[in-house]
Amino acid sequence: MNQVLLVRYGEIHLKGLNRPFFERKLLDNIRAALAGLDAAVRFDQGRIFVEGVAAEHVEEACLRLTRVFGVHSISPALAVEKEYTAVAAAAESVMEASMKEGGRTFKCFCRRADKTFPMDSQQIDRELGHDMLERFPELRVDVREPQIKLCVEIRDRAFVYAREIMGAGGMPTGTAGRAMLLISGGIDSPVAGYMMARRGIELSAIHFYSYPYTSERARDKVVKLTELLARYAGPVKLHLVPFTEIQLAIYDRCPPKETTILMRRLMMRIAERVAEADGARALVTGEALGQVASQTLESLCVTDDAADMPVFRPLIAFDKDDIVNVAKKIGTFETSILPYEDCCTVFVPAHPVTRPSVAGLRASEAAVDFSEMIEKARAEAEVLEVN
């Protein structure tokens, strides 16, 4: 009896001739996610098989697999010879484990991919059901809503399992090109990054800080959030850009009501240049329509105007509650709510403009020559490879 993890994938099945490209990428990502667990990962007939993981690391392996985009679900299974007595023995041990979790009703569900196996699916179901009832008298059959779904797959070997753990879904990371995430340290931006990565995007990230007015801890918090994101998105190149000089110039020389929106335009400009150098083709932000003054439709138009690249805002139609729920699910929430000042809260106007015009903001921005400051900020940026 061998412990195997059966990994199913989702949307890739819809692909046509380029399907092998997606499958290869998914396989690579799974291998990377399971690094250090001695896993042998193999692909066969629309399923991925993970073998060689020690029994005490199976749960860890499952957890890591739930973070690999493109994985639909995972089942820890026992692999045995294609022989009924071996299947029944494996079923007994799987059933025992499931009953320890409290299950008392069951049904058998067999799929026979190898049609040379002498019994057909219904026969196997009937025999196995009978054997289980005999072995575990406290069990009952419930074909509608069983607590335990005892599954058998007859392939090159027979696989027996009862658990199906849902994966993260989406497309394999690295199949959709690279984008640059603007990450603030709040709740929204890590979620936005997660959602884009889930569609196969590889991420770079850029964070603006206001040294010395934001702390070392605020910076560490962003690095930590990027690490949490990297558990799903794979390695993230994080750019930490000093922004104080530009902020002070804005406050010294531009209309007070427009400081926030001007800051955002300049962040877009810097992010776009860094993105180009990183080979990223789009910007990603955590903005949600109407959440704050800088996220009204007018403000978003003005922000967009400063960038030539497409700006993806996966959270645009999300309520804050929905965003918080995803943040909790992916484990970034607790870090996001650590109370440190960030560059956007250090200096805030009391009454920011909520309906800015593109022409007006272009004029305000043109009144100051920011080009040298932008170059300097870029040059002084710190770059981290976050895993």
Added chain:
Amino acid sequence: MIYLDNSATTRTLDAAADAARTYMTTRFFNPSAAYSAAAETEKAVEAARARLAFALDAKPEEIVYTSGATESNNAAISGALKAMRGKGRLIVGATEHPSAYEVVKAYSRQGYDVVEAPVDSTGAVDLAALSTLLTEDTRLVSVMQVNNEVGAVNDCAAIYRAVKAAAPEAVVHTDGVQGFLKVPFDAKDCDFYALSAHKFHGPKGVGALYVKTGVRFAGGQAGGGQEKDRRSGTTNTPGIMGMDAAVADYLAHLEEYRKHMMACKLRLAKNLSGIRDVLINGPKPAQGAPHILNVSILGVRGEVMLHALEAREVFVSTGSACSAHKKGKNRILTAMGVTGARQEGALRLSLCPFNTLEEMDAAAAIIAEQAAFLRKYKRR
């Protein structure tokens, strides 16, 4: 570096670090062991206990060594209540440190009637208001000696008298973490007293609890029965001997240290008062503890100022380090009626005997300069 965050922690005295090292490397014996080398270590610990008792005007057997303030506060409160029959009223000062405040508050879920003693605008417990809260069934009153954020000094003697007059069965716990050695205190004015070594140049991870003779106490962790069965666990000799060295140093310079810190604090207060829109929170500087000054620099958020000062190597805090990771309002300042911009701009500057008057001038000058600069960028 100008370090003005001594209420968060202090630099360990060289003599204290040396003593700790000695009891880790050469005199490392377990004082409970039977051979004579261990007996010597035990003697050293008992001498340290006697010195600590002397500092509080207490008896050596009334001192229980602990791991520090949080354990002492927890043990005093839960140990006193466990030893009593029946539930009743518990009174906790509104500005107590979380390690006492949260412990008392949690008893409301166990059927106790927990009430808060309000403080006046200086941060000291309002004695008249406390008196009206005292009932015959009051079981415990927990009030700190010195407030850790604003330096207000409570009248512990009067509080003790008032409690015993109204509720003779009640016990009085005094959190002395910020007050010990810095502000005079006599153990006759409390039933329990908590202190922590790292607030007066001793090492971290060691402290003590004073338990008055005759007061029933069922606290402390169970086990091998150390500390006369009041706190089991292998005796922390490096910590205790390190703390002892710090106590010895303080006792040798007691008046000098207190006077010097007060002189520094008054100088700092005077310098800062010269800056436009700087307000002092808490008691008048001459009336508070000698080492804590809380000011509001209106128009500059505390955290922004803190980091601006950090860049100039001046270290301060915006409040208790134990609350710095919590979001939202400052409970202590709110209880004193300090709210809004005044609360947002609050900074705590806390001193030690080794700060200098020159440092007070330099720090104030840097604060003045940063205030002028940062105010240009305030909300407008």
